Amino acid sequence: MTPELMQAGARTRQAMEEKKNAGAGSSGGRQHSYSRVVTPGELDVAHGAILYLDDITVSFDGFKALNALSLNISAGELRCIIGPNGAGKTTMMDVITGKTRPDVGKAFFGSTIDLLRMRENEIASVGIGRKFQKPTVFEQLSVFENLELALKGDRGVKQSMFFRLNSEQADRIGDMLKLIHLKDSAQRTAGLLSHGQKQWLEIGMLLMQDPKLLLLDEPVAGMTDEETERTAELFLSLEGNHSLVVVEHDMKFIHELTRDNPAKKVTVLHEGSVLAEGSLADVQANEKVVEVYLGR
Numbered sequence: 001m002t003p004e005l006m007q008a009g010a011r012t013r014q015a016m017e018e019k020k021n022a023g024a025g026s027s028g029g030r031q032h033s034y035s036r037v038v039t040p041g042e043l044d045v046a047h048g049a050i051l052y053l054d055d056i057t058v059s060f061d062g063f064k065a066l067n068a069l070s071l072n073i074s075a076g077e078l079r080c081i082i083g084p085n086g087a088g089k090t091t092m093m094d095v096i097t098g099k100t101r102p103d104v105g106k107a108f109f110g111s112t113i114d115l116l117r118m119r120e121n122e123i124a125s126v127g128i129g130r131k132f133q134k135p136t137v138f139e140q141l142s143v144f145e146n147l148e149l150a151l152k153g154d155r156g157v158k159q160s161m162f163f164r165l166n167s168e169q170a171d172r173i174g175d176m177l178k179l180i181h182l183k184d185s186a187q188r189t190a191g192l193l194s195h196g197q198k199q200w201l202e203i204g205m206l207l208m209q210d211p212k213l214l215l216l217d218e219p220v221a222g223m224t225d226e227e228t229e230r231t232a233e234l235f236l237s238l239e240g241n242h243s244l245v246v247v248e249h250d251m252k253f254i255h256e257l258t259r260d261n262p263a264k265k266v267t268v269l270h271e272g273s274v275l276a277e278g279s280l281a282d283v284q285a286n287e288k289v290v291e292v293y294l295g296r
């Protein structure tokens with residue numbers, strides 16, 4: 001071994017030792033007793049939950065839009081949330097994404113990321129993507145360009161100008177076009193797409209940023225039956241790799257999302273709290289649910 005190599009080896013060992021000691025200082029030496037070391041700010045779903053809301057209350061001039069709401073979503077889960085108008089579904093999404101601050105309660109992404117201490121843009125950057133009801137794509141650009149833009153993410157203007165797709169990125173866009181059923185429309189101007197196709201494109205744009213949790217607000221509103229079915233297929237194909245929270249009024253769509261697994265959990269919100277939670281059959285048979293929602 002040459003002296004240079006020996007010196008390089010010594011430097012590497014010293015750096016490793018310093019890193020180990022620094023880690024011991026910041027975590028109280030816990031990595032000696034636990035095999036898993038969690039990096040601050042990194043999503044940790046080792047305990048199973050990707051989203052944990054506890055006792056969240058949001059008041060508007062004394063009116064409680066959310067009233068001690070608690071909700072747990074597991075990593076990889078597809079959870080449907082239903083509830084009558086005014087139940088608090090949008091307010092719940094607003095709390096998760098940092099748009100609205102609750103009066104009290106806890107909201108964690110994984111077991112370590114405290115959402116209530118973060119701004120909206122920070123929450124988006126740790127991996128929570130939100131799809132609003134209305135599609136918001138860049139109408140003048142092609143489908144491909146929309147996805148390309150989403151891939152660029154929040155690079156600065158100058159970096160975006162000089163951004164060139166590498167082959168891996170071009171492949172990712174190709175795969176996404178297939179997934180969202182827009183392969184044949186890649187060069188089409190987005191403004192010319194049908195409502196359903198625009199919704200898929202926007203979902204594709206969200207997915208290009210690889211969110212860990214997707215919040216989808218009435219994604220099939222205004223879609224044809226065929227588009228609704230395809231959307232259900234798309235969401236089911238994402239389940240497992242992503243976690244999805246789907247707020248929806250369309251019961252046919254909820255049926256399609258739960259058909260492969262009838263035990264899949266559905267949550268019913270009412271007056272800012274969870275009224276019922278269980279399989280679709282269970283919540284549909286629940287008298288309180290029938291009274292406030294399904295029986296209307």
Ligand SMILES: Nc1ncnc2c1ncn2[C@@H]1O[C@H](COP(=O)(O)OP(=O)(O)OP(=O)(O)O)[C@@H](O)[C@H]1O
Binds near residue numbers: 060085087089091092
């Ligand atoms: N900014 C606000 N100021 C006052 N009241 C509000 C505000 N935002 C929501 N609310 C009220 O809080 C309650 C819950 O509203 P939210 O929009 O969360 O319900 P929702 O379940 O999403 O309803 P929908 O299905 O109609 O969209 C409603 O009574 C609503 O009027």
